[in-house]
Structure formats: structure tokens, C-alpha cells
Amino acid sequence: MAVMPHTRIVKPPTERAPLPHLADHATTCATFSWATARALLDGLPDGAGLNIAYEAVDRHVQHGRGDRVALRWTGKGGQRRDLSYDDLARETSRFAHGLQALGVQPGERVFVLMGRLPELYVAVLGAFKARCVVTPLFSAFGPEPIATRCEMGDARVLVTTPELYLRKVQGLRTRLPGLTHVMLVGEVPEALAGEPGLHRWTDVMDGQPHAFTIGPTDPESMALLHFTSGTTGRPKGVIHAHAAVLAHMVTGRYALDLHEDDVFWCTADPGWVTGTSYGIIAPLCNGVTNVVVEAEFDAQTWYEVLERERVTVWYTAPTAIRMMMKLGAEALQGRDLSALRFMASVGEPLNPEGVLWGLQAFGLPFHDNWWQTETGGIMIANYAAMDINPGSMGKPLPGIAAAIVHRTEAGVQVVEAPDEEGELALKAPWPSMMRGYLHEDERYRKCFVDGWYLTGDLARRDAEGYYWFVGRADDVIKSAGHLIGPFEVESALMEHPAVAEAGVIGKPDPTVGEVVKAFVALKPGFEPGEALRRELLGHARKRLGAAVAPKEIDFRANLPKTRSGKIMRRLLKARELGLPEGDLSTLESDEK
Ligand code: ATP
Ligand code: MG
Numbered sequence: 001m002a003v004m005p006h007t008r009i010v011k012p013p014t015e016r017a018p019l020p021h022l023a024d025h026a027t028t029c030a031t032f033s034w035a036t037a038r039a040l041l042d043g044l045p046d047g048a049g050l051n052i053a054y055e056a057v058d059r060h061v062q063h064g065r066g067d068r069v070a071l072r073w074t075g076k077g078g079q080r081r082d083l084s085y086d087d088l089a090r091e092t093s094r095f096a097h098g099l100q101a102l103g104v105q106p107g108e109r110v111f112v113l114m115g116r117l118p119e120l121y122v123a124v125l126g127a128f129k130a131r132c133v134v135t136p137l138f139s140a141f142g143p144e145p146i147a148t149r150c151e152m153g154d155a156r157v158l159v160t161t162p163e164l165y166l167r168k169v170q171g172l173r174t175r176l177p178g179l180t181h182v183m184l185v186g187e188v189p190e191a192l193a194g195e196p197g198l199h200r201w202t203d204v205m206d207g208q209p210h211a212f213t214i215g216p217t218d219p220e221s222m223a224l225l226h227f228t229s230g231t232t233g234r235p236k237g238v239i240h241a242h243a244a245v246l247a248h249m250v251t252g253r254y255a256l257d258l259h260e261d262d263v264f265w266c267t268a269d270p271g272w273v274t275g276t277s278y279g280i281i282a283p284l285c286n287g288v289t290n291v292v293v294e295a296e297f298d299a300q301t302w303y304e305v306l307e308r309e310r311v312t313v314w315y316t317a318p319t320a321i322r323m324m325m326k327l328g329a330e331a332l333q334g335r336d337l338s339a340l341r342f343m344a345s346v347g348e349p350l351n352p353e354g355v356l357w358g359l360q361a362f363g364l365p366f367h368d369n370w371w372q373t374e375t376g377g378i379m380i381a382n383y384a385a386m387d388i389n390p391g392s393m394g395k396p397l398p399g400i401a402a403a404i405v406h407r408t409e410a411g412v413q414v415v416e417a418p419d420e421e422g423e424l425a426l427k428a429p430w431p432s433m434m435r436g437y438l439h440e441d442e443r444y445r446k447c448f449v450d451g452w453y454l455t456g457d458l459a460r461r462d463a464e465g466y467y468w469f470v471g472r473a474d475d476v477i478k479s480a481g482h483l484i485g486p487f488e489v490e491s492a493l494m495e496h497p498a499v500a501e502a503g504v505i506g507k508p509d510p511t512v513g514e515v516v517k518a519f520v521a522l523k524p525g526f527e528p529g530e531a532l533r534r535e536l537l538g539h540a541r542k543r544l545g546a547a548v549a550p551k552e553i554d555f556r557a558n559l560p561k562t563r564s565g566k567i568m569r570r571l572l573k574a575r576e577l578g579l580p581e582g583d584l585s586t587l588e589s590d591e592k
Helices: 025-031 034-040 051-060 084-103 118-129 145-152 162-175 200-205 243-255 273-285 297-309 318-327 352-362 442-448 485-496 530-544 569-575
Strands: 071-073 080-084 111-115 134-135 155-162 181-184 199-202 222-227 237-241 263-266 289-293 315-316 342-345 365-372 392-396 404-409 411-415 421-427 452-461 468-474 478-481 481-485 497-510 513-522 552-555
Touching: 051 084, 051 243, 051 273, 071 084, 080 084, 080 118, 084 200, 111 118, 111 145, 111 162, 118 134, 118 155, 118 273, 134 145, 134 289, 145 155, 145 162, 145 411, 155 162, 155 411, 162 181, 181 200, 199 200, 199 481, 200 273, 222 243, 222 273, 237 452, 243 273, 263 273, 263 569, 289 297, 297 318, 318 352, 318 497, 342 352, 352 365, 365 392, 392 404, 404 552, 411 421, 468 485, 478 485, 478 497, 481 485, 485 497, 485 513, 485 530, 513 530, 530 552
Parallel strands: 071 289, 111 134, 111 155, 134 222, 155 181, 181 199, 263 289, 263 315, 315 342, 342 365, 513 552
Antiparallel strands: 071 080, 222 237, 392 468, 404 411, 404 421, 421 452, 452 468, 478 481, 478 513, 497 513
């Protein structure tokens, strides 16, 4: 594999920032233990266990920090609302009481299907207090994905809006006999009054006591049921326990460097695990002000939020970064973003161009980090105090042992030599490790071999311990004896000024096994055509060598992506080969 030529970004001593929590990666890794880190949390009073909502909300009130802003919300129409930790403790307690009043039992499933409204946050945390299991769904899901997930996950309660209910849920009720309560946030139309099991949100909340004593919560009890992004196939239902909150706390501290005075913005929707772990739990556990923006992506709106809210730590995703790059750094002119001190990215490989563009546009690099729905929290990261090698996902979190491995007949063989590609594996367990795939025990068991959790992602580790993403095992291309990671090819294409986005697949070929084919979306001002195609082929060949460079390039206006913003290479491939398109429940933008 060619080595990324980008120079390392050496971090100067902190300028805009407080002293990083993780000042020295190696030292902290050597001394860290999850048992000791547990002291960062309180646990329920009287040793009654560990509950996410207590750590995220009530604990701050107990410690006299209740008047600090917990959620700073901006609605689509520009409305603003602040909820302090006191407010959030009260509202979530009322909701927990409301669930109890309806007879909803601990362990039962509460699904949320709505845009990023304050009530969503109250419902999620209130349900944790009532020891219910939370499943967030993307509000943009169509009726079928909603129905299958509710069926699979035994939804007992659904919190949604009247508009979403009418459009997407009403017609499904007969398929969901277990769904006994639907709570509607917002003005409920007359036509719905009297429909069985429907409740106005305000009726659920009205008259409920402002304090709620959380019942004993076994840290191992199920807290979240999260569906994966469906990038590689049918989404899996991933089970997480309350114990995960320790990993949320620690990763918020170390990987995102959250300090109490921070104003933090995670742009992910809670329909995706990032929007729950880092859009709700981790920032609140760390006591910061958590910015919530209802509106969807729009570069100018986002820049406005960063400036107006004086966001200090920002966590976003490569797709959004590529869209901002497409517009150019000029769009940032005149903005005062001096409060911003740390920027991070997750969800897909972050091309080196993206990291460097951060430096150019914001004066700060994007810090890539890696994790999965299954890992529950950030596992590999670029830290505030650590130099960045653009294109690398960084180093494992303290408390996490990672390795590059090969699966063999005899079990897992750990690769000791640097720079060798293999599957990324994590030593089990850690607090936020998934506790199961819902109704798929066999599949869950197969993820663990010889005490390692096998991630299904291919990577390599360099001599300094930095990890480099190669591709998902499913996406890796085998061509004339070479293993080619799509990420490397996509990153090389992204270096060309015309390219906004690239997705690379292997196309079966009788001679070499697979040939590399790229799909490319162009930046504004560039037109697809034969000359540009040849130029890109030439650029990639020069950059990657003939064996790895794409042989074919097709232009697309957009690449197909999941709602969490991941390029769906499997769909590019299925369409190219005329094969069935598979589960498309999470497909967002479509090129067709
Ligand atoms: P499914 O499992 O349903 O196919 P998914 O794997 O995309 O969907 P998620 O759990 O949301 O569902 O995503 C985790 C995956 O996203 C990782 O396994 C990895 O392939 C990719 N990913 C996340 N962060 C990074 C990163 N920083 N660099 C490279 N890949 C990343
Ligand atoms: Mg996955």
C-alpha cells in the first residue's frame, strides 16, 4: 500500500484550550483502569446500582450545578430554549412518573421517533430513569422501517409528533399489537382525539411530581437498543447496558476533551448511535452545555450556530465536512469562531484532505475517531494533545486494547509487525461493549473469538501505534493479488480539485478477480466529461500506481448514503452489477 504523503500535524502547546484531560497518551494508557475511572461517576444513592440518567442529569443537581445550562436548543424557526440541569432533572422525573402512571414497566421498550425537539431528550433520559429500554429512530424513516424495528424491538411506547404519527404510524397500528401507548408531542388534531392508546405529551406530564427516585438499576441491565446504520446489509439491533455510561463519561473526557465550561455540539441525530452516545449521554455526564439544533445540514446555518453559541468543541461527520469543503472556506469569511478549540469527526473514514481543510478553514484540524454501534463509544481517536497523521484514526482509548489480527482455523492470530493489514480487533470486554444482537445470538457469538471482539473492519497499525483504516472487510477489493482498501483510492481522488466525493468498489473481472471502479461527484463549477475522466484516471494512477488506481470512473450527481451519512458502496456495487439492492431502509440521498 502506498503511504499517505501528508505531513504530520504537530500540536503546539495549547493555545485556545484548557489543559487537555489526556496530556500524554502513553502515560495515561499505562495507568488507566476502568475500575479506577468508575470514581468519575457517583452511582445511585445507597449503592442501588448505576443508571445513565442519574449520571447524566441528577448527579449535577446533587453537586450544586443544577443552574448550569444542560441543553441549549434552537428550533427550525429560530426559536430558542435553554434547559438547565435542574430543568432537565425535573422534566425527566415527570416523564418517568408519567410512564409509571401508564403502567409501563422497567425493561419495556420506549421508542422515540421525532426531530431534535427538547421533548426527545426528556423522553430518552426520563425513560432511563424509569429503567425502560430506549430505542431512537430517525424521524425520516418511512413506515416500513419504523414497523419492522418496532416489531423486532417489541415497542411498548412510542413518543412521536402528531404529524409523523399521521403520516407514518397510524396505518401500522394493527401490525403492532404490543404498542400500547403513543405519546404525541405538539398540537393534537381533533381527528385523533379518542384514538385508543394515544396520549398528549402534556397529559402524560401534567401533574406529575418533580422528583423521581430511580429504582435499583443493575449496571448490566439493558438501557438502549440501537439499530446499526445498515451500510453493509440489514440493520442489526444492538443491545447496550447502563454500565456503558462509564465509557461515555471517559470518552467524553479523553477523546473529545470535554471540560465543564465547554459548549459542545454534536451534529448527529439521535436516530444514530452517535446522536445518543455523544448527542445526549457523554456531554451531559461531563456537565457541559449541549447544543441541539433542530434544522438539517446547511453550511451557513451551521456556521451561524458555531458563532452564535460560541461552540468550543464540535463533533461532526465526514459527509458534512465534505459538503462544507465543496462550498469552500470563503463561506466562513467574517465569522468569529474564536471560541472553537477542538473539532472531531466520526462515522466514515476522514480523508486527509478533510483534516487539512479544517486547518485551512478553521485554523484547527478535524480529529478523526473510530467506533461502531457495537462498541457503544469511541474506541480509537486522535486526542487533543497528540500529533495528527492526517488519514489515521489515531490510537486506542486508555482502557481499550486494540490489535490487528487474522482469523485462522485455530482462532485469532495477532499481527505484531507494523504496517500489516488485518482485521481490527478489540479485547473484550469494556463497559460500552454491546451485550447482544437482538434475536441474533449466533451472530453475536461469532463476533468474539479467543476473547477478542472482531470488528469487521480492516486496518493497519504503524510503528508508532497509529491505526489506519483500510476498509470494511465487505468492501475490500481483491485485484490481481492485491488487497485494495476503497478509502485509500477515494482519498487520492479527493485530492483532485474537481472531486467533492468518491465511492470505490470492486467489479468482478475474469482476469484479475476484481477491477477498481470509482464513482465520483464533482464540486460546483466542474462538468463531467471525457477529458476530466481521463485526467482523474491519470491523477489516480500517478498517485496510487497502476495496480491500485481505478480503471473506470463514472460521474454521479450524488452518491447513495445512509441517513447517518455513510456512502453505501454495496448499493453502488449492486446497481453496477444489476444485483438486488437489498435492505434500503436507511438510504437517504439517492443518485437515481
Ligand atoms: P451496518 O453494520 O448496519 O452495516 P454500519 O457499520 O455503518 O452499518 P455503524 O455502527 O453506524 O453502522 O458504523 C460503524 C462503522 O462505520 C465502522 O465499523 C466503520 O466501518 C465505519 N466508521 C466509523 N468511524 C470511522 C472512522 N473514523 N474511520 C473509518 N470508518 C469508520
Ligand atoms: Mg457495522
